[in-house]
Amino acid sequence: MGTSKKVGANKKTRDASSPVSFLWMGGIALIVLLLAFFVLANQTGAKPPVPDSSGGVSTNSGVVQKVLVRALATGTYDSPVVRVKANQPVEFSFKAEPGAGCGSELLIPAFKVDMLSLNGQTKTATFTPLAPGEFDFHCGMRMFRGKLIVE
Numbered sequence: 001m002g003t004s005k006k007v008g009a010n011k012k013t014r015d016a017s018s019p020v021s022f023l024w025m026g027g028i029a030l031i032v033l034l035l036a037f038f039v040l041a042n043q044t045g046a047k048p049p050v051p052d053s054s055g056g057v058s059t060n061s062g063v064v065q066k067v068l069v070r071a072l073a074t075g076t077y078d079s080p081v082v083r084v085k086a087n088q089p090v091e092f093s094f095k096a097e098p099g100a101g102c103g104s105e106l107l108i109p110a111f112k113v114d115m116l117s118l119n120g121q122t123k124t125a126t127f128t129p130l131a132p133g134e135f136d137f138h139c140g141m142r143m144f145r146g147k148l149i150v151e
């Protein structure tokens, strides 16, 4: 008997849908307000594009040179020769294919880079070569071999 009364009570609160509809209206009003806020915020935010007033010479203004080297399951790098320019930052990304074995580690000793790519994840090291030259990159046992040529 007690359980049937509780079910009846539940049905009654559901049928009296006024609190539910108030909730809906409140939610919709909130969403509209939020949307309006974001639109206004975007408009005010987009208005002033900061003028590039800095006329000073910046030594680090070079474009970042993005490089991706993959260690393949066949035991080689997909790009064994990488060319970059001196005095510009290099973003050296590295990804080892599953099955690359010890090739999942890539070292560039000259720039103290040591990256470990496990489960196909991409690792990135950033450095700036200050002078031209040729620098080796390789796995921990130098089976995978590549050359970073700085021009």
Ligand SMILES: [Cu+2]
Pocket (backbone or CB within 6 Å): 102, 103, 139, 140, 141, 142, 143, 144
């Ligand atoms: Cu190796």
